[in-house]
Amino acid sequence: MESVTVTLLLLLAVVVSGFVVHLSRVPLPLPLVQIVVGTLLAYGSNLGIALEPEVFFLLFLPPLLFLDGWRIPKRSLTRDLGTILTLAIGLVVFTVLGMGLLIHWLIPTMPLAVAFALAAALSPTDPIAVSAVAARAPIPHRLMHILEGEALLNDASGLVCLRFAIAATLTGAFSLPEAFLTFLQLTLCGVAVGAVLALALGFVLDRLARRIGEDPGSRILVSLLVPFGAYLAAEHLHGSGILAAVAAGMVMNYVETLGGTLAATRIRGTAVWDTVQFAANGVIFVLLGAQLPSILSGVARSAMEAGHRDAWWLLLYVVAITAGLALLRFLWVWLSLRFVLLRAARRREVQRNPGWRLLATTSLAGAKGAVALAGILTLPLALPDGSPFPARDLAILLAMGVILLSLLVASVGLPRLLHGLQLPPQPAHQAEEDAARRAADRAAIRAIEQAQYDLAQGRGDADLYAEAAARVMEPYHQRPYGDPLDQEVARSRQRVEIERRLRLAGLKAARDALYRMRRAGRIEDEVLRRMVREIDLAEARDTG
Known part of the structure; x- marks a missing residue:
């Protein structure tokens, strides 16, 4: 019963934090508000909300990473794969080495292997934190896609480095070839398991749908179970469960594009996954806040582990580590950009230098989150000989401080850094959208004409079918295409927007009338639900 109560309290905290953000006149970052609410919840209740890393990874990360893999733009990921890999692998190794040495230099009482472990835990950027921070800052689309791709892929490299740093602390030995082979195993096995599982499930579901029909509820439930199945299978086979969940999401998205899924399944599935994403994201940050009281209770002990009596030294260490992480990230991005510009110059290609503010944006956007804390x-609590693991409490306290400070700096600094920034021109998607709409409309018109011909065969009322087909094809013929600056097209689009607003006003009035009839007892609930659903779908089409 206590676990049920804790779950309900966490969900209530997510709802409360959302209301606080919307009611506040000051633009507050939602993740930080959720952390504060979680801290207040931990202080105000006697419930022990402990974060078990294994349970946390299993319950929260697979579905969220699966959804990120599902929704990440695949073409952008392929186009910028080289840049993403340099950040997800090269930057992680660079950060672990640089920050490990810096932390050990700052805190000589912390063994070098433990310093490397702390640096490895802090090296990955958190995809959930990046998405939450980016919601409040106008980050360029291409840069945002690179950051999302980096955050999805750098968990494996960071956790591999963490695993070997812990092993070095426990055994006093480290093998670079073994570490490289382990990284390859984790990556390849994780991606393969996730992709194969998603492909197999897609094939089975498609076969079942053809034989017995598609049940939207069952299909959505299967999609909710896929990330957990991929994660557990990959971990059982000594692969990366995180990458398995990401790969499963990307492959399931590809399987859906092959067709066959009912529209009702897609509509309901989107609503379900949006709810899961909102709840899980919020609970993660509330749980982070709930860890603060227990972590802060050991401040004095952590200060002693750092070789100081005053706790304020820990704050200085947190600031120094956060600054060091940002500086190393800035340096790596700058060097990568110099390399790209040099290669472009050798090929005599013209590349625009994005400027220091965009480089600083890339550095600040590397926020840490729940992955680092978990x-x-x-x-481990103890070494093989039974003695306590050195500087464990100190490492956890410093990691929590860096997470909070990086979130605060990113949430507050990014909007100010990007304010008034002249961003590089974004790729224009309007022409691409117009071409896609034109192709889709032509396909629809051909299909309608063919269906009209087939239905009218052998019937005497062919004019009725022709009239119906003409009315159905009318919206496709009236679609505005072309250059948005063109006066005719601009006027046509303005007319479409006016018609959309008029339809929304009519739909709202129709729904209100149905509710009034139900309150007066003039229609049954079943009739109300069916008709309101029709109106809701029409409204979703016009507001989507």
Whole structure:
């Protein structure tokens, strides 16, 4: 019963934090508000809300990473794969080495292997934190896609480094070839398991749908189970469960594009996954806040582990580590950009230098989150000889401080850094959208004409079918295409927008009338639900 109560309290905290953000006159970052609410919840209740890393990874990360993999733009990921890999692998290794040495230099009482473990836990950017921060800042689309791709892929490299840092602490030995082979195994096995599982399930579901029909509820439930199945299968086979969940999401999205899924399944599935994403994202940050009281209770002990009596030294260390992470990230991005510009110059291509503010944006956007905290909490309690794991409490406290500070700096600094920034021109998608609409409309018109011909065969009322087909094809013929600057097209689009607003006004009035009839007892609930659903679908089409 206590676990049920804790779950309900966490969900209530997510709802409360959302109301606080919307009611506040000051633009507050939602993740930080959720952390504060979680801290207040932990202080105000006697419930022990402990974050078990294994349970946390299993319950929260697979569905969220699956959804990120599902929704990430695949073409952008393919186009910028080289840049993403340099950030997801090269930057992680660079950060672990640089920050490990810096932390050990700042805190000599922390063993070098433990310093490397702390640096490894803090090296991955958190995809959930990046998405939450980006919601408040006008980050260029291409840069945002690169950051999302980096956050999805750098967990494996960061956790591999963490695993070997812990092993080095426990055994006093480290093998670079073994670490490289382990990284390859985790990556390849995780991606393969997720992709194969998603392909197999897609094939089975498609066969079942053809034989017995598609049940939207069952199909959505299967999609909710896929990330957990991929994660557990990959972990059982000693692969990366995180990458398995991401790969499963990307492949399931591809399977859906092959067709066959009912529209009702897609509509309901989108609503279900949006709810899961909102709840899980919020609970993660509330749980982070709920860890603060227990972590802060060991401040004095952590200060002693750092070789100081005053706790304020820990704050200085947190600031120094956060600054060091941002500086190393800035340096790596700058060097990568120099390399790209040099290659472009050799090929005599013209590349625009994005400027220091965009480089600073890339550095600040590397926010840390729940992945870092869950990773550092996997530090063992004791060494093989039974003695306590050195500087464990200190590493956890510093990791929590860096997470909070990086979120605060990104949430507050990014909007100000990007304010008034002249961004590089974004690729124009209007022409691409017009071409896609034109192709889709031509296909629809051909299909309607063919269906009209087939239905009218052998019937005497062919004019009725022709009239119906003409009315059905009318919206496709009236679609505005072309250059948005063209006066005719601009006027046509303006007319479409006016018609959309008029339809929305009519739909709202129709729904209100149905509710009034139900309150007066003039229609049954079943009739009300069916008709309101029709109106809701029409409204969703016009507002989507």
